[in-house]
Amino acid sequence: MRGRNQGKQRAARMTEFTIVGISGNLTRPSKTRALVGEILRQASSLVAARTELYDVIDAGPELGTTVQRAGAPAGPERIFSAIERADALVVASPVFKASYTGLFKHLFDLLDPKVLEGRPILVAATAGSDRHALVLEHQFRPLFAFFRASVLPIGIYAINADFEADGAPNKGLIEQIAPAAEQLVAALAGSARACEPGATIVRVA
Numbered sequence: 731m732r733g734r735n736q737g738k739q740r741a742a743r744m745t746e747f748t749i750v751g752i753s754g755n756l757t758r759p760s761k762t763r764a765l766v767g768e769i770l771r772q773a774s775s776l777v778a779a780r781t782e783l784y785d786v787i788d789a790g791p792e793l794g795t796t797v798q799r800a801g802a803p804a805g806p807e808r809i810f811s812a813i814e815r816a817d818a819l820v821v822a823s824p825v826f827k828a829s830y831t832g833l834f835k836h837l838f839d840l841l842d843p844k845v846l847e848g849r850p851i852l853v854a855a856t857a858g859s860d861r862h863a864l865v866l867e868h869q870f871r872p873l874f875a876f877f878r879a880s881v882l883p884i885g886i887y888a889i890n891a892d893f894e895a896d897g898a899p900n901k902g903l904i905e906q907i908a909p910a911a912e913q914l915v916a917a918l919a920g921s922a923r924a925c926e927p928g929a930t931i932v933r934v935a
């Protein structure tokens with residue numbers, strides 16, 4: 731009996747982490763969504779973590795007419811709550827007019843300013859050319875600095891040439907993602923949530 735209880739306690743102490751990917755693409759198929767998917771795939775090969783991936787299309791057309799977090803319709807609500815309970819986030823958007831898409835920003839506009847505090851965040855963008863590569867520095871980083879999130883030093887910026895004809899990240903991009911995924915997992919291991927009693931990081935590779 732005692733042994734069984736101990737086993738239960740051990741099981742209860744194993745905390746699985748959740749890494750949530752948010753992509754600002756407005757259409758599918760999407761290179762941005764594929765990029766986030768590959769980052770999540772690589773991160774979850776390094777640590778025992780559950781991953782979830784949403785784009786703003788998943789929020790449904792109600793996202794645009796939702797003006798406050800409280801009482802949000804089911805589509806946006808699903809994404810808000812995923813962001814709020816994430817242990818770490820991968821946030822990405824296609825570059826539209828030298829910035830993230832409007833709906834990507836709108837999604838984060840409606841969140842409580844304290845909700846991402848200290849959370850490891852990897853930023854990424856896709857674009858038509860190298861011209862707006864600094865978008866990660868002058869758009870993404872200030873937004874998540876506002877939230878006092880822990881934005882990783884590495885970011886991923888990919889252009890059309892970094893994808894195969896079917897829209898999947900090519901070999902070069904996959905290799906570029908590897909150190910970013912490692913940094914994300916290391917940040918997750920060192921984050922406040924990971925240090926909570928009972929939290930267990932398991933390296934699987």
Ligand SMILES: Cc1cc2nc3c(=O)[nH]c(=O)nc-3n(C[C@H](O)[C@H](O)[C@H](O)COP(=O)(O)O)c2cc1C
Pocket residue numbers: 755756757759760761762763824825826827828829856857858859860861862890
């Ligand atoms: C409305 C619109 C605005 C865009 N603005 C830019 C831009 O300012 N700079 C750039 O490099 N690419 C721009 N692009 C190209 C997209 O960023 C690029 O095709 C992106 O990879 C698309 O991602 P997706 O496949 O996830 O939708 C724009 C595309 C659209 C449709």
